[in-house]
Amino acid sequence: xxxxxxxxxxxxxxxxxxxxxxxxxxxxxxxxxxxxxxxxxxxxxxxxxxxxxxxxxxxxxxxxxxxxxxxxxxxxxxxxxxxxxxxxxxxxxxxxxxxxxxxxxxxxxxxxxxxxxxxxxxxxxxxxxxxxxxxxxxxxxxxxxxxxxxxxxxxxxxxxxxxxxxxxxxxxxxxxxxxxxxxxx
Amino acid sequence: xxxxxxxxxxxxxxxxxxxxxxxxxxxxxxxxxxxxxxxxxxxxxxxxxxxxxxxxxxxxxxxxxxxxxxxxxxxxxxxxxxxxxxxxxxxxxxxxxxxxxxxxxxxxxxxxxxxxxxxxxxxxxxxxxxxxxxxxxxxxxxxxxxxxxxxxxxxxxxxxxxxxxxxxxx
Numbered sequence: 001x002x003x004x005x006x007x008x009x010x011x012x013x014x015x016x017x018x019x020x021x022x023x024x025x026x027x028x029x030x031x032x033x034x035x036x037x038x039x040x041x042x043x044x045x046x047x048x049x050x051x052x053x054x055x056x057x058x059x060x061x062x063x064x065x066x067x068x069x070x071x072x073x074x075x076x077x078x079x080x081x082x083x084x085x086x087x088x089x090x091x092x093x094x095x096x097x098x099x100x101x102x103x104x105x106x107x108x109x110x111x112x113x114x115x116x117x118x119x120x121x122x123x124x125x126x127x128x129x130x131x132x133x134x135x136x137x138x139x140x141x142x143x144x145x146x147x148x149x150x151x152x153x154x155x156x157x158x159x160x161x162x163x164x165x166x167x168x169x170x171x172x173x174x175x176x177x178x179x180x181x182x183x184x185x
Numbered sequence: 186x187x188x189x190x191x192x193x194x195x196x197x198x199x200x201x202x203x204x205x206x207x208x209x210x211x212x213x214x215x216x217x218x219x220x221x222x223x224x225x226x227x228x229x230x231x232x233x234x235x236x237x238x239x240x241x242x243x244x245x246x247x248x249x250x251x252x253x254x255x256x257x258x259x260x261x262x263x264x265x266x267x268x269x270x271x272x273x274x275x276x277x278x279x280x281x282x283x284x285x286x287x288x289x290x291x292x293x294x295x296x297x298x299x300x301x302x303x304x305x306x307x308x309x310x311x312x313x314x315x316x317x318x319x320x321x322x323x324x325x326x327x328x329x330x331x332x333x334x335x336x337x338x339x340x341x342x343x344x345x346x347x348x349x350x351x352x353x354x355x
Contacts, residue, residue: 001318004315005235008239009239011248016242028241028242040226055211057218059207108320132311132312135309138308138310166340167341171336
């Protein structure tokens with residue numbers, strides 16, 4: 001990340017110096033403002049979902065779902081603690097349903113748990129699964145399409161599903177190939 | 186897609202009833218969970234700020250347009266309409282930026298055109314990789330992100346190429 005950040009920022013600043021030097025400060029501040037805005041919105045969204053997840057946890061629901069999904073979790077992530085497995089389960093289920101508001105806090109919790117366990121392989125797997133999108137129904141796109149006057153917005157559902165399965169499969173395979181030796185069995 | 190609007194409220198209601206049935210003090214449990222929201226959002230803020238500044242800077246610098254012009258023949262070669270280059274390029278950085286590009290594509294080519302369908306599939310089956318890397322790894326000791334980020338970007342690119350192929354036949 002340090003490399004990418006350095007290359008992109010210095011290249012962009014260098015290019016902007018010639019085209020529009022004043023845009024540099026403006027866009028930096030604009031980026032900061034966006035981050036503030038998103039942080040405020042997400043605080044509200046997290047409060048809603050973390051509250052609801054508090055119920056799911058206390059009622060034993062997350063533990064039960066994690067129990068049912070033990071095998072696929074084990075296959076994907078290798079040996080992880082029970083706490084991490086529960087967070088991973090909620091994160092992946094939420095991502096499948098396209099509920100980013102739940103997926104993110106549980107993903108962060110899982111990542112921190114795995115980080116404390118020193119389980120780099122499982123962290124990589126978690127990230128790649130989230131970053132390659134495993135959404136079953138691309139709800140945003142469908143509503144945008146109907147808004148733009150599409151006659152049949154549902155036409156993209158199956159291609160999207162196939163495409164997202166391909167990207168997740170490549171991602172999972174990539175982690176297995178390049179980091180498989182770090183897997184905790 | 187009206188049914189999906191009912192799914193989340195129904196799930197929430199079911200959960201509340203289930204929790205109550207299991208003897209959970211719903212108010213206490215809710216507050217206990219919600220407590221985590223502010224520290225979580227605060228801990229993510231500096232990472233988000235850095236990523237958003239990088240994205241803003243990148244699109245303001247004009248490098249974006251230059252890169253798109255440069256990549257047009259590459260897209261053509263792999264079977265992706267070159268009009269979709271900007272979308273593929275911006276999606277890993279910015280959700281709102283890619284949304285704007287997607288709307289432009291709809292407006293310019295019509296919502297039911299081949300290009301728009303490809304754009305929809307690419308948008309719907311990819312994620313803002315850099316944003317997720319900032320968020321998921323915020324505050325972790327493990328900073329070796331090169332491998333997972335590279336794998337995700339390659340997977341996203343490959344699926345974009347496949348998406349254009351699939352849209353041809355479906």
